[in-house]
Amino acid sequence: MTSQVVCTEIRKKKGEIKVKKKSKIITLLAIVALLLSACSGGNGGSGGSNSGENEAKESANTAKPDEIVYAFPVFGTIPADMQLIEDEVNKISIKEINVKAQHFDKT
Numbered sequence: 001m002t003s004q005v006v007c008t009e010i011r012k013k014k015g016e017i018k019v020k021k022k023s024k025i026i027t028l029l030a031i032v033a034l035l036l037s038a039c040s041g042g043n044g045g046s047g048g049s050n051s052g053e054n055e056a057k058e059s060a061n062t063a064k065p066d067e068i069v070y071a072f073p074v075f076g077t078i079p080a081d082m083q084l085i086e087d088e089v090n091k092i093s094i095k096e097i098n099v100k101a102q103h104f105d106k107t
Contacts, residue, residue: 070103
């Protein structure tokens with residue numbers, strides 16, 4: 001090989017390395033930008049969205065709550081305070097999502 005061919009090959013490899021470094025830097029910057037935008041925690045730039053959410057919650061709370069029946073395996077007897085737990089859960093769930101939960105009792 002002549003020295004001119006060797007120099008040309010070295011330049012090509014250096015150019016490839018520069019391109020690889022640039023693409024890595026661009027990829028890293030894109031990832032950082034995505035992470036920062038995902039972690040911004042703001043309201044997404046919408047100024048008046050909270051008033052719409054409040055109105056939706058208020059209208060949902062005035063309507064009759066949806067009822068769900070849930071079941072989970074209990075090995076032995078059902079806890080004596082299950083109704084108390086269910087009532088406390090319902091206080092929160094009716095207020096927040098307008099849903100009333102009821103435990104399925106097979107007995």
